[in-house]
Amino acid sequence: MLCIEAKSLFRSYGNVTAVDGIDISVESGKIFGFLGPNGAGKTTTMKLLTTLIPPSSGTITILGIDASRHPLDVRKKIGVVLQQPSYEPTLTVEKSLEKYGMMWDIDIKTRRDRVEELLTAFDLQDIRKKKNDDISIGQRRRVQVAREFMHDMDLLFLDEPTAGLDPSARRGLLDYIKGKVRDGLTIFFTTHILEEAEYLCDEIAIINRGKIIAVDTPDELKNKFGREKTIKIRIGQMQEISGMLQGVRNYDVSHDEGTVITIHSADSEQILAKILQVLQSNNIQIEDLSVVPTSLEEIFLTVVKNSNASSISSGK
Ligand SMILES: Nc1ncnc2c1ncn2[C@@H]1O[C@H](COP(=O)(O)OP(=O)(O)OP(=O)(O)O)[C@@H](O)[C@H]1O
Numbered sequence: 001m002l003c004i005e006a007k008s009l010f011r012s013y014g015n016v017t018a019v020d021g022i023d024i025s026v027e028s029g030k031i032f033g034f035l036g037p038n039g040a041g042k043t044t045t046m047k048l049l050t051t052l053i054p055p056s057s058g059t060i061t062i063l064g065i066d067a068s069r070h071p072l073d074v075r076k077k078i079g080v081v082l083q084q085p086s087y088e089p090t091l092t093v094e095k096s097l098e099k100y101g102m103m104w105d106i107d108i109k110t111r112r113d114r115v116e117e118l119l120t121a122f123d124l125q126d127i128r129k130k131k132n133d134d135i136s137i138g139q140r141r142r143v144q145v146a147r148e149f150m151h152d153m154d155l156l157f158l159d160e161p162t163a164g165l166d167p168s169a170r171r172g173l174l175d176y177i178k179g180k181v182r183d184g185l186t187i188f189f190t191t192h193i194l195e196e197a198e199y200l201c202d203e204i205a206i207i208n209r210g211k212i213i214a215v216d217t218p219d220e221l222k223n224k225f226g227r228e229k230t231i232k233i234r235i236g237q238m239q240e241i242s243g244m245l246q247g248v249r250n251y252d253v254s255h256d257e258g259t260v261i262t263i264h265s266a267d268s269e270q271i272l273a274k275i276l277q278v279l280q281s282n283n284i285q286i287e288d289l290s291v292v293p294t295s296l297e298e299i300f301l302t303v304v305k306n307s308n309a310s311s312i313s314s315g316k
């Protein structure tokens with residue numbers, strides 16, 4: 001079943017087209033990652049899908065419900081954590097969770113159990129009696145995300161939930177999310193952090209200037225855009241090797257720290273064989289060698305750069 005189905009979505013603010021004709025479909029039980037640079041249209045898309053703002057045109061169906069006709073029905077079934085901080089300064093951490101549970105009409109026993117579970121899962125036990133005003137920004141973000149799990153929902157939208165979290169809090173949150181998805185939750189998740197998307201998401205869409213420019217599984221994105229590999233060779237002593245490598249085609253060599261040669265190439269195996277040959281015949285000793293597949297981060301940068309270049313050349 002499709003949990004999210006959006007077709008030909010457009011949204012403008014005055015003469016800025018923030019979302020420029022996108023289609024999104026997300027199957028239930030999946031984690032969908034929405035990636036893009038600042039100002040790409042991620043938050044706007046999330047606000048459209050969660051009925052917080054109406055589209056200029058296009059259709060949105062959430063959990064089988066027409067979002068423009070029945071926005072309140074949609075909101076009852078979803079959870080939303082916005083990018084913008086939201087907290088009540090004078091409430092304590094535990095009361096913030098408690099109050100959220102009351103707002104959603106969760107019975108007292110379930111509420112108490114969930115508060116305890118979330119305080120532990122989000123590492124908030126030590127500061128449970130502190131006021132939101134008196135805790136750190138990252139801790140506040142954890143409270144903001146944690147409280148959303150006080151209620152039952154089928155679909156959860158998270159707009160950069162890990163922004164400001166330290167590495168262990170971040171990993172804790174990602175693993176908590178994974179557990180919830182195993183129990184049947186569907187997640188729409190925006191981030192700038194590629195490793196995070198790769199760790200978490202079943203499918204990733206990359207948005208740039210309001211348009212989706214790539215959508216696939218993390219592995220397929222790497223297959224499509226990441227054929228290029230990086231070879232790093234550390235040699236014993238500084239040598240001028242560019243001249244020696246002149247016969248080797250289709251590569252891009254750079255010396256990073258004097259003794260490290262970095263080679264980017266789409267046919268790395270052949271290039272590597274040739275380079276080894278050259279180094280050996282020149283009696284240059286190799287101290288260390290590694291072949292690294294292109295990271296999702298490099299793919300992201302390339303895809304966004306190409307899409308910017310093509311929209312400039314087409315005059316848009
Ligand atoms: N309320 C608003 N009024 C006018 N323009 C807006 C408004 N909100 C967003 N925009 C513009 O719409 C575009 C998309 O913004 P959006 O917030 O959706 O980007 P984003 O991908 O979430 O960026 P970030 O990574 O910085 O959160 C930007 O050009 C932004 O300046």
Ligand SMILES: [Mg+2]
Pocket residue numbers: 042043044083159
């Ligand atoms: Mg945003």
